[in-house]
Amino acid sequence: MLPADMLQGPLPAQDHEAPEQGSQLPEAQTNGKREQTKSQNRAAILAAAREVFAELGYEAASVRDIIRRTGLASGTFYNYYRSKEEVAKAIATDAALRLRPILRAHREQAADFESYLNGIVRAYFQFIIDDQRPWRPGRPISERRARVRFQTPAHNAVYDEVESSIALVLRRGLSPRVDTAYLAAATIGVAREIGEKMLARDPIDLEGAAAFAVSLILNGLPAVPRLAPE
Amino acid sequence: MLPADMLQGPLPAQDHEAPEQGSQLPEAQTNGKREQTKSQNRAAILAAAREVFAELGYEAASVRDIIRRTGLASGTFYNYYRSKEEVAKAIATDAALRLRPILRAHREQAADFESYLNGIVRAYFQFIIDDQRPWRPGRPISERRARVRFQTPAHNAVYDEVESSIALVLRRGLSPRVDTAYLAAATIGVAREIGEKMLARDPIDLEGAAAFAVSLILNGLPAVPRLAPE
Amino acid sequence: MLPADMLQGPLPAQDHEAPEQGSQLPEAQTNGKREQTKSQNRAAILAAAREVFAELGYEAASVRDIIRRTGLASGTFYNYYRSKEEVAKAIATDAALRLRPILRAHREQAADFESYLNGIVRAYFQFIIDDQRPWRPGRPISERRARVRFQTPAHNAVYDEVESSIALVLRRGLSPRVDTAYLAAATIGVAREIGEKMLARDPIDLEGAAAFAVSLILNGLPAVPRLAPE
Amino acid sequence: MLPADMLQGPLPAQDHEAPEQGSQLPEAQTNGKREQTKSQNRAAILAAAREVFAELGYEAASVRDIIRRTGLASGTFYNYYRSKEEVAKAIATDAALRLRPILRAHREQAADFESYLNGIVRAYFQFIIDDQRPWRPGRPISERRARVRFQTPAHNAVYDEVESSIALVLRRGLSPRVDTAYLAAATIGVAREIGEKMLARDPIDLEGAAAFAVSLILNGLPAVPRLAPE
DNA sequence: CATGAATGAGCATTCATTCAT
DNA sequence: AATGAATGAATGCTCATTCAT
Numbered sequence: 017m018l019p020a021d022m023l024q025g026p027l028p029a030q031d032h033e034a035p036e037q038g039s040q041l042p043e044a045q046t047n048g049k050r051e052q053t054k055s056q057n058r059a060a061i062l063a064a065a066r067e068v069f070a071e072l073g074y075e076a077a078s079v080r081d082i083i084r085r086t087g088l089a090s091g092t093f094y095n096y097y098r099s100k101e102e103v104a105k106a107i108a109t110d111a112a113l114r115l116r117p118i119l120r121a122h123r124e125q126a127a128d129f130e131s132y133l134n135g136i137v138r139a140y141f142q143f144i145i146d147d148q149r150p151w152r153p154g155r156p157i158s159e160r161r162a163r164v165r166f167q168t169p170a171h172n173a174v175y176d177e178v179e180s181s182i183a184l185v186l187r188r189g190l191s192p193r194v195d196t197a198y199l200a201a202a203t204i205g206v207a208r209e210i211g212e213k214m215l216a217r218d219p220i221d222l223e224g225a226a227a228f229a230v231s232l233i234l235n236g237l238p239a240v241p242r243l244a245p246e
Numbered sequence: 247m248l249p250a251d252m253l254q255g256p257l258p259a260q261d262h263e264a265p266e267q268g269s270q271l272p273e274a275q276t277n278g279k280r281e282q283t284k285s286q287n288r289a290a291i292l293a294a295a296r297e298v299f300a301e302l303g304y305e306a307a308s309v310r311d312i313i314r315r316t317g318l319a320s321g322t323f324y325n326y327y328r329s330k331e332e333v334a335k336a337i338a339t340d341a342a343l344r345l346r347p348i349l350r351a352h353r354e355q356a357a358d359f360e361s362y363l364n365g366i367v368r369a370y371f372q373f374i375i376d377d378q379r380p381w382r383p384g385r386p387i388s389e390r391r392a393r394v395r396f397q398t399p400a401h402n403a404v405y406d407e408v409e410s411s412i413a414l415v416l417r418r419g420l421s422p423r424v425d426t427a428y429l430a431a432a433t434i435g436v437a438r439e440i441g442e443k444m445l446a447r448d449p450i451d452l453e454g455a456a457a458f459a460v461s462l463i464l465n466g467l468p469a470v471p472r473l474a475p476e
Numbered sequence: 477m478l479p480a481d482m483l484q485g486p487l488p489a490q491d492h493e494a495p496e497q498g499s500q501l502p503e504a505q506t507n508g509k510r511e512q513t514k515s516q517n518r519a520a521i522l523a524a525a526r527e528v529f530a531e532l533g534y535e536a537a538s539v540r541d542i543i544r545r546t547g548l549a550s551g552t553f554y555n556y557y558r559s560k561e562e563v564a565k566a567i568a569t570d571a572a573l574r575l576r577p578i579l580r581a582h583r584e585q586a587a588d589f590e591s592y593l594n595g596i597v598r599a600y601f602q603f604i605i606d607d608q609r610p611w612r613p614g615r616p617i618s619e620r621r622a623r624v625r626f627q628t629p630a631h632n633a634v635y636d637e638v639e640s641s642i643a644l645v646l647r648r649g650l651s652p653r654v655d656t657a658y659l660a661a662a663t664i665g666v667a668r669e670i671g672e673k674m675l676a677r678d679p680i681d682l683e684g685a686a687a688f689a690v691s692l693i694l695n696g697l698p699a700v701p702r703l704a705p706e
Numbered sequence: 707m708l709p710a711d712m713l714q715g716p717l718p719a720q721d722h723e724a725p726e727q728g729s730q731l732p733e734a735q736t737n738g739k740r741e742q743t744k745s746q747n748r749a750a751i752l753a754a755a756r757e758v759f760a761e762l763g764y765e766a767a768s769v770r771d772i773i774r775r776t777g778l779a780s781g782t783f784y785n786y787y788r789s790k791e792e793v794a795k796a797i798a799t800d801a802a803l804r805l806r807p808i809l810r811a812h813r814e815q816a817a818d819f820e821s822y823l824n825g826i827v828r829a830y831f832q833f834i835i836d837d838q839r840p841w842r843p844g845r846p847i848s849e850r851r852a853r854v855r856f857q858t859p860a861h862n863a864v865y866d867e868v869e870s871s872i873a874l875v876l877r878r879g880l881s882p883r884v885d886t887a888y889l890a891a892a893t894i895g896v897a898r899e900i901g902e903k904m905l906a907r908d909p910i911d912l913e914g915a916a917a918f919a920v921s922l923i924l925n926g927l928p929a930v931p932r933l934a935p936e
Numbered sequence: 937c938a939t940g941a942a943t944g945a946g947c948a949t950t951c952a953t954t955c956a957t
Numbered sequence: 958a959a960t961g962a963a964t965g966a967a968t969g970c971t972c973a974t975t976c977a978t
Contacts, residue, residue, distance in 0.1 A: 075305030205439030236466030535765030665899030669891035696926035
């Protein structure tokens with residue numbers, strides 16, 4: 017399993033060398049070719065890592081696997097990240113960062129808890145659907161051969177993000193005297209498990225899964241959508 | 247990740263050498279000292295494996311780690327299990343076997359779905375509490391590694407067992423036209439996540455956690471127990 | 477390759493425990509059941525070893541392989557032989573002992589070098605044909621699956637035996653001022669290589685192979701048998 | 707035993723990493739220090755392997771043995787060869803490559819079978835004499851293990867090479883209706899055995915050995931050179 | 937004597953990481 | 958900054974051999 021605290025606290029600088037304080041200089045704006053290759057490399061590593069984690073699972077993946085897929089020299093990897101864990105952290109951070117504004121929007125716009133819940137569950141489901149897809153754009157879909165693993169760094173990060181968003185809302189007073197930690201946990205548990213089942217079905221029915229999850233949490237078993245009689 | 251189908255079908259013999267076909271006889275009493283140390287060793291390996299899996303996670307754990315904690319010679323391990331996976335299977339099988347009769351009893355005795363759900367959620371929580379405890383008795387609790395990994399083989403086995411028990415009950419007709427796969431998933435998701443939170447609290451309150459989980463599933467957010475006003 | 481000096485000097489006692497000097501006693505004659513099992517075990521080990529060497533090759537074969545095929549306990553092996561090498565030596569010795577009287581007969585009876593050469597080449601060919609066959613008598617021929625290895629301990633022993641028989645005859649004066657070491661070497665080289673080719677053909681034609689080998693040695697290329705025109 | 711087909715088909719690239727497709731250029735001169743140590747390492751591994759195979763025999767030799775003698779780190783070996791078998795193949799290939807043109811020259815130039823046979827037998831003998839010498843120059847001869855193993859990868863390769871050269875010539879029509887497979891086998895058998903004896907003598911007399919072998923094959927026992935009367 | 941579990945040295949191989957180029 | 962060969966610790970596993978039963 018991923019170190020669960022992978023995404024704690026404020027977002028760290030990506031580089032472990034001081035991130036070039038001097039890049040305020042005009043040269044930084046001209047993006048010398050050097051600069052460009054640097055971010056290309058970084059992106060390549062992240063992309064490769066995402067794929068490898070998805071295909072092999074975080075634990076089974078080796079730095080070598082990532083490097084191999086990258087095409088870079090092995091030493092180059094270490095100019096960007098110190099270890100597998102650090103790449104994972106970067107991926108997680110990135111995913112969290114992309115999701116965060118969406119969640120915040122839901123928090124702020126939602127009129128009631130119900131619509132808020134609907135919003136974030138859908139956002140979460142959408143995210144894991146996307147995470148599932150091969151990242152390298154030029155890949156034919158059919159190549160999605162080897163069963164992709166669940167629980168990638170990105171997935172976990174998103175999961176955590178959603179959990180804390182829920183907790184935040186709950187704590188903001190929608191639910192007096194409810195054990196918000198438990199409620200957030202339960203909500204995210206429902207989302208995770210139903211999300212996983214959703215991914216396994218073909219075709220993927222985000223709508224149905226979200227409806228089920230939300231109504232269960234809000235009103236329990238009796239409220240859950242019934243299947244149409246055949 | 248653990249091979250998810252680790253606990254399929256009938257229970258396999260533990261030994262990978264033919265397990266004395268003719269030993270139907272109550273010969274077990276004749277156990278010489280040999281037989282005795284054999285089961286001691288087997289137990290030691292299992293115990294060590296449980297610990298190691300709990301501390302390092304299944305994937306990160308190595309056979310060598312298990313052996314080291316065992317104190318046995320490296321070759322000895324392979325007299326009992328062929329691989330890490332095989333030990334894990336044994337642990338999972340064992341956990342499932344211990345839980346199974348309890349779950350079956352609940353299924354058969356429960357008057358209604360509510361009491362059934364109560365029964366199994368409690369059983370599950372009890373199990374993970376036990377699984378949590380360090381097996382080597384003399385260990386101080388504080389020594390638990392910073393982030394204990396969940397998802398040990400035992401944990402997963404129990405999880406699966408509960409899930410299929412729920413599915414079984416649901417399919418038996420209590421809930422017409424409900425998507426039982428989703429419902430089972432949601433239930434187990436709630437149990438897993440709340441269970442995890444429960445373990446993190448001190449003191450551990452099985453009762454409260456179970457009440458929360460069950461009432462949420464049965465009647466949703468409004469039904470959930472309120473905290474006492476301070 | 478086999479230690480080439482596996483069959484040097486006089487034949488050693490097979491057991492590495494003093495071979496029961498006291499077995500002159502009448503008890504030895506009654507062949508107590510103990511005594512019988514002992515030779516059965518020894519025979520079983522030798523048979524198993526012969527098979528294993530033939531199938532896996534001497535180097536690749538492990539003591540474990542031999543034991544496994546024997547059905548005995550691993551410790552038992554060491555009551556009879558100290559190592560793989562020692563079993564091989566025993567097999568080689570046995571083969572040499574069985575061949576030796578045949579060779580001696582040829583040496584003594586042969587009127588001229590030609591008939592002598594004929595005799596021993598045939599004896600050698602016969603031997604490697606037999607060595608090729610599975611030893612366990614109850615085995616169906618078709619089971620001769622996995623390609624059997626050449627150069628078993630028995631084979632090597634026989635080879636050496638033939639070589640020294642040739643050298644002996646040569647030294648006895650049939651060939652004045654010939655480099656007998658070279659001649660013996662050449663003869664045995666011809667026999668070994670043609671023997672190997674012979675075994676590879678189907679059906680095995682001992683007669684033809686022997687005729688070719690002998691006439692080449694005696695009179696060289698021009699004398700060799702011609703193939704029939706089609 | 708060595709995989710007999712170790713030297714089949716066209717010569718494979720030595721490296722198992724793609725061997726710089728574009729390096730048709732005389733770029734070899736640009737060899738940086740890197741390239742240089744690379745080939746030094748490769749040479750060191752091959753040299754060590756040759757020694758180890760000669761001393762221990764191919765089967766008994768372990769990759770570790772080779773590495774140890776090399777002085778390199780264990781991982782380094784695998785930068786060059788994937789396995790013991792692959793080093794052996796490289797050695798065999800190398801030997802065959804060096805011998806092949808010589809044999810071809812003999813085949814093409816020889817006026818008659820006699821001179822051809824003379825040529826290749828000498829070439830073969832010369833080769834095994836060279837192969838015999840310890841490669842690390844500073845080694846005392848006496849250090850050769852009691853029983854030097856023949857059948858090193860190089861030796862076998864040369865052996866095969868000669869055998870097929872003979873077969874080629876024979877098939878080209880010099881000998882009508884002769885069983886060329888048998889004849890080639892016999893020739894090579896003579897060469898191998900006499901060659902071995904030759905190496906054991908001190909001083910080594912290539913000339914005498916070759917004369918003996920060739921005349922035996924061509925005209926049989928009566929034609930063989932007589933020893934000078936003392 | 938037979939048994940077979942325990943032992944630990946040994947082996948092939950992989951991997952993260954360093955560092956000279 | 959990029960490279961990629963070198964490194965050696967670590968891993969999974971096998972094997973010959975011993976020894977208590």
